[in-house]
Amino acid sequence: MAVDFQAIIANLSRHTEFNPAELAQFTSQLTWRQAARRDCLLRAGQPTRKIFYGLSGALRAFYVDKTGRESTIMFAVADWWVTDMYCFVNAQPAMLTIEAIEYSHYLELTKSSLEQLYLTVPKFERCFRILFQNAYTREQLRVIENLSLTAEERYLQFLKKYPQILPHVTQKQIASYLGITPEFLSLIRKNQRQKSIAQK
Amino acid sequence: MAVDFQAIIANLSRHTEFNPAELAQFTSQLTWRQAARRDCLLRAGQPTRKIFYGLSGALRAFYVDKTGRESTIMFAVADWWVTDMYCFVNAQPAMLTIEAIEYSHYLELTKSSLEQLYLTVPKFERCFRILFQNAYTREQLRVIENLSLTAEERYLQFLKKYPQILPHVTQKQIASYLGITPEFLSLIRKNQRQKSIAQK
DNA sequence: CGTCTATTTGAATGTACTCAAAAGCGGTGG
DNA sequence: CCACCGCTTTTGAGTACATTCAAATAGACG
Numbered sequence: 001m002a003v004d005f006q007a008i009i010a011n012l013s014r015h016t017e018f019n020p021a022e023l024a025q026f027t028s029q030l031t032w033r034q035a036a037r038r039d040c041l042l043r044a045g046q047p048t049r050k051i052f053y054g055l056s057g058a059l060r061a062f063y064v065d066k067t068g069r070e071s072t073i074m075f076a077v078a079d080w081w082v083t084d085m086y087c088f089v090n091a092q093p094a095m096l097t098i099e100a101i102e103y104s105h106y107l108e109l110t111k112s113s114l115e116q117l118y119l120t121v122p123k124f125e126r127c128f129r130i131l132f133q134n135a136y137t138r139e140q141l142r143v144i145e146n147l148s149l150t151a152e153e154r155y156l157q158f159l160k161k162y163p164q165i166l167p168h169v170t171q172k173q174i175a176s177y178l179g180i181t182p183e184f185l186s187l188i189r190k191n192q193r194q195k196s197i198a199q200k
Numbered sequence: 201m202a203v204d205f206q207a208i209i210a211n212l213s214r215h216t217e218f219n220p221a222e223l224a225q226f227t228s229q230l231t232w233r234q235a236a237r238r239d240c241l242l243r244a245g246q247p248t249r250k251i252f253y254g255l256s257g258a259l260r261a262f263y264v265d266k267t268g269r270e271s272t273i274m275f276a277v278a279d280w281w282v283t284d285m286y287c288f289v290n291a292q293p294a295m296l297t298i299e300a301i302e303y304s305h306y307l308e309l310t311k312s313s314l315e316q317l318y319l320t321v322p323k324f325e326r327c328f329r330i331l332f333q334n335a336y337t338r339e340q341l342r343v344i345e346n347l348s349l350t351a352e353e354r355y356l357q358f359l360k361k362y363p364q365i366l367p368h369v370t371q372k373q374i375a376s377y378l379g380i381t382p383e384f385l386s387l388i389r390k391n392q393r394q395k396s397i398a399q400k
Numbered sequence: 401c402g403t404c405t406a407t408t409t410g411a412a413t414g415t416a417c418t419c420a421a422a423a424g425c426g427g428t429g430g
Numbered sequence: 431c432c433a434c435c436g437c438t439t440t441t442g443a444g445t446a447c448a449t450t451c452a453a454a455t456a457g458a459c460g
Contacts, residue, residue: 037427063344071347073340086337095344118329122322129318129329136332137286139339140273144263144295146346147271147379151416172438179347184416186440237459351448372406384448386408 003032008053008107011079015130016123025121029113035059035100042098048087050108054080057104058168061096062176072177075101075165081131101168151180152188203232208253208307211279215330216323225321229313235259235300242298248287250308254280257304258368261296262376272377275301275365281331301368351380352388 005027012018012026030053035041041052044064052059059076061084073096076082084096088111117124145154155178159166175185205227212218212226230253235241241252244264252259259276261284273296276282284296288311317324345354355378359366375385 063348065348069348071344073344085333086341089333089337118326122325125322125325125329126318129325129332132329132332132336133285133289136336136339137289139336139343141286142343143339143346144271144273146343148263148265148269170438181417182439183418183441186438187416190440370406381449382407383409383450386406387448390408 003030005030007055007079011053012127016127018121018123022121022123026117026124029109029117031108033106033108035104035106037100037102040097040099041106042084042094042096044095044097045093048084048092048094049111051081051083051088051111051114052076052098053107053109054078054082055105055107057106058101058165059098059104059106060101060169060173061098063096070176071179072173075162075169075173075177077165077168081135085135101173146179151178151184152191154178155185155188203230205230205307207255207279211253212327216327218321218323222321222323226317226324229309229317231308233306233308235304235306237300237302240297240299241306242284242294242296244295244297245293248284248292248294249311251281251283251288251311251314252276252298253307253309254278254282255305255307257306258301258365259298259304259306260301260369260373261298263296270376271379272373275362275369275373275377277365277368281335285335301373346379351378351384352391354378355385355388 005023008030009018009023009027012023018026032055035057041059042048042050054076056078059080059082061073061076061082063071063073065071074080074082082098084094084098086092087094087096091111114124114128118128145157149157155174158174158178171185171189172182175182178185180188205223208230209218209223209227212223218226235257241259242248242250254276256278259280259282260272261274261276261282262270262272264270274280274282282298284294284298286292287294287296291311314324314328318328345357349357355374358374358378371385371389372382375382378385380388
């Protein structure tokens with residue numbers, strides 16, 4: 001079966017130049033998979049041996065606290081990497097659950113394959129150094145926003161920042177990403193509608 | 201002047217093995233500095249060309265929003281790296297301000313030196329890949345905590361997680377790290393005292 | 401020692417949550 | 431393909447968590 005690796009190759013090549021042999025070595029380690037709506041790629045408590053790369057559809061990583069409340073850590077649409085990185089890196093059972101929001105295609109890479117790649121092709125160190133660097137700065141911006149913005153401002157920021165995610169997710173899921181209740185997000189949206197009418 | 205690089209060498213060597221020549225190349229790029237209480241290492245709006253490594257004392261990185269409210273992004277005591285990473289990486293003017301909380305020693309490394317090191321000694325890619333990986337997972341945990349815990353729980357978590365930071369910082373600074381007002385942190389502490397008395 | 405800032409306390413307020421119930425919409429099975 | 435069921439969204443009332451403002455007290459730096 002000929003799987004189309006163009007998307008992930010283009011993504012890697014944004015940061016580093018690879019030759020065909022290196023790319024072949026990389027893609028040989030990838031497993032192509034599909035998931036139905038609500039399928040779990042990773043369940044909290046399970047070993048965390050894989051990292052995922054979205055091709056189509058949408059994935060969601062979330063944490064469930066002791067009271068059962070869900071906090072969405074990230075959405076992964078096409079061309080996003082996702083896993084429970086802390087547990088992946090430290091070989092711990094997952095804290096997060098990752099599930100398909102809708103029918104999705106994705107690629108899977110194991111921790112041992114990735115570590116092999118680091119050793120045999122050091123350019124992958126560079127490539128993933130840059131990916132982690134970007135991931136870190138993105139999370140740091142999110143911390144700043146969580147600390148300094150109101151729920152309404154965070155919602156508007158989310159709309160602006162992630163328009164490509166919107167078609168895939170429910171309001172309830174957005175609320176759990178923003179750290180508010182679905183009821184309160186509904187109220188925020190109502191207020192927004194009022195304002196946009198008042199503008200006219 | 202013989203500067204003591206043992207601490208930073210030990211820190212790097214936790215992740216990767218370097219030979220003496222490589223370490224010498226690294227340390228030759230470092231500048232040793234001291235800062236008095238309230239000195240700014242980086243001011244919001246300035247170019248962000250340097251990354252800092254704490255040796256003694258304590259540094260604080262914070263964001264000031266349009267209303268003048270400060271959000272502390274991180275504290276850096278001995279053996280912590282700190283900069284406005286987003287702006288450092290993307291060569292943007294700083295969003296954050298970094299200042300010394302107390303008289304401190306630190307090392308400085310420029311972006312161009314670091315990029316040179318990546319190219320001449322690829323092991324530094326590995327080393328910083330791991331540093332960024334850890335930084336990313338740490339920020340992700342903080343996002344989870346900010347979303348799923350109350351202010352009181354976040355405070356207790358902070359005490360548990362960063363005991364080495366406590367002696368260096370004021371309550372006001374802790375409050376700005378937790379995303380609450382100093383008055384409310386004061387109340388939380390009062391409630392904590394009540395509880396610990398009730399225990400007896 | 402004096403001044404400036406941090407901390408505490410309290411009252412009034414605002415932001416966001418809980419609980420409950422109705423309305424809307426979408427996926428699934430018959 | 432339609433109808434039903436279940437989940438999402440909306441709405442509202444009452445509540446809890448956290449803030450603002452103000453003033454008194456305590457501490458720390460120069």
